[in-house]
Amino acid sequence: MxxxxxxxxxxxxxxxxxxxxxxxxxxxxxVPAPGGQRVVMPAGEVPHRPARHIVILGASLTSGQAWPGDLQRALRACAPDVVVQPLARAGKGSGWGRAALARYLQLARPDTVIVQFAGNDASLAHGLSLGASKANLRAMVEMARAAGARVFLATMSPAFGRNAAERPGLARYLGLYRQIAAETGAGLIDTVGGWQSLSAAQRTALMPDGLHPTPEGHDRITLPAYLKALQPPVCPGQ
The missing domain is CATH 1.20.5 (Single alpha-helices involved in coiled-coils or other helix-helix interfaces)
Structure with a gap:
């Protein structure tokens, strides 16, 4: 008994x-309201100068990928001196990003900072709680602004199949980016709707492992969204 x-x-x-x-x-x-495919510019547009030094904080969706270089080449059509600097490491989350940004800001003063860590933060294997992820995002927004940078929070490609099973709460982590952008006035680059609108065959072709887009996938969805967000501050008046 x-x-x-x-x-x-x-x-x-x-x-x-x-x-x-x-x-x-x-x-x-x-469950948060579903996202879309949209760009929201930062409230107040600080700083009031053209963007020339853009830092993208992220993980494997950015580290070693071709699209940041393609983004830089496209922006240089109107601003030959613009620099797009990936600050990314595969497998890392927002805790690493927060520390990496703090170190970077001791050495340089970017005018634009983009943050994208939802996928790894949502991992049950090596991620963070929603509360910890939220605290890190807020800290990075505040840190970048204190250094005089405009800030964008970015949702990257969602997960499908096995990778989605490892991230059952991903929709809520993506929702944090929309929530914090709205609460803080940070900009938002939301690409989730673009990926979700793909047919099953298109998704298999453009995201074979259910998580990491091919270069063609980034060209189709990631790059246009980032250009829409960054062309106004990089090329004002054009």
Whole structure:
């Protein structure tokens, strides 16, 4: 009898702990309104000068990818001196990004900072709680602004298949980017709707592993969204 009670208690405690873990990582709880494919410019447009030094904070969707270089080449059509600097490392989340940005700002003064870590923060294997992710995003917005930079929060490609199963709360992490952008007046580069609008065949071709777009996928969805956000501050009046 006592043994059965102990076992039942252990099951209850284990279930409660699992529930808390799932809630903290967004696997359960209110589902945020779905995103779209849109760009929102930063409120107040600070600084009031053309963008020439753009830093993109992220992980494997940016690190070692061709699209940041393609973005720089496209922007140089009107601003030959603009620099697009990826500050990204595969497998990292917003905790790493917060520390990396702090170190970078000791050495340089970018005028534009873009932040994109939702996918890795949402990972059950090595991610962060929603609360920790939110705190890191807010800290990066404040840090970049204190250094005189305009800030964009960016949602990248969502996950599908096995990669989606590892990130059951990803929609809520993506929702944080929209929420914090709205609350702080940071800009928003939201590409989720573009990826979700693809047919199954298109998604397989442009995102074969269900997480990382091919160069063609970035050319189709990522690059146009970033150009829409960055051409106004890089090429004002054009």
């Amino acid at each position: 006592i043994r059965s009670l102990i076992l039942a208690g252990a099951v209850v405690l284990g279930s409660a702990a699992l529930g808390v873990f799932a809630w903290r990582h967004g696997a359960i709880g209110p």
